[in-house]
Amino acid sequence: MKAVIIPVTPFAQNCSLIWCEDTMKGAVVDPGGDLDQILKAAEDQGVEIEKILITHGHLDHAGGTQELHEKLGVPIEGPHIDDKFWIDQLPVQCAKYGFPTSYAFTPDRWLEDNDKVTVGNQSFDVVHCPGHTPGHVVFIHPEARIAIVGDVLFQGSIGRTDFPRGNHEDLIHSIREKLWPLGDDIAFVPGHGDMSTFGRERQTNPFVADMNFG
Template identity: 60%
Template sequence: MKSIVIPVTAFQQNCTILGCETTRLGAVVDPGGELDRIMAAAEDAGFTLSKILLTHAHADHAAGAAALSAQLGIPIEGPQRDDAFWIEILPQQCRMFGLPGTTVFTPDRWLEHGDTVSFGAETLEVLHCPGHTPGHVVFFHRSQRLALVGDVLFKGSIGRTDFPRGDYDILIRSIRERLFPLGDDVTFIPGHGPTSTFGDERRCNPFVRNGPTA
């Protein structure tokens, strides 16, 4: 599986294209905006986008989902349904943060902890990791040791919990009990900024270091 990270919007949100190198089908994770750039990157890499995956429903991650789904005729999967209220206020979010307008949508599939999502010959495991938002999910490719963690965890930091229904204690528990046990060797793509590994964050991240080891 190939991954292509494309920072989009004024928030430089890491939209990621995941491509199955066997079938050349791809999934796009968190298309927050700049859809022309996203589609051009997929075309340049030789992947046909077949699915949209959402970690959570903040505008910088989800504002482009409805338009991309309509344009390409592909389904939206995720996040977990507790983020429905964020989707319902996507237009207000966009106005508040100066992002291009969007429309409210209902995902074709809500995701739950323990689900899997597939595209081409690739399968990702779904982990419900609330705290930043109540319906936040993480996508994990076990054989490649790669996780797409949205705004749960960053290199040297963690997601904000001061938005509606954010919860600091729940976020820390999500990281320590659902992410770190996957293994120190797992590389993660965060919603913003550079990649890191769970091991580096467990050892060095001031918010979550000294959590349980795998």
């Protein structure tokens, strides 16, 4: 499995292009916008995009989803159905923040905890991690020891919970009870900023470090 990070939108959101080296089939994770950049990255790498994966319904992660779906005719998988209310608001939210026109969409597959998604011959585990949004999901590749975590966790920080239906306690539980047990060695791509590892954040992240919990 290989991946490249493509920062998109004025919020510098980490869109990921991931692909299977055996088949060169790939997926775009969180196409928030700037679709020309995403498509060029796929062309440069020789990747055939076969699906779109969504971690959650915020505009900088999902704003370009319907347009990309229409351009490529590929299915959309994710997030969890509890983020439907965010996806339905995409046109209003994008107008509010000055983003290009966006469209609501209905995924071909809503994702649940413990689901699996495939990209070429590769398989990712789905972990439902509510808190930043109620329907947020994380994609884990167990063999490659890499996770795409959206806005659940950042290097040195965690996702905001002051948006509608955000919940700080849920977010802390998602990180500590659902992500940490997967292994300190897992490297993760956050929704914004630099990569880190679960182990590093367990030691140093002031919001979720082990030392802050009895």
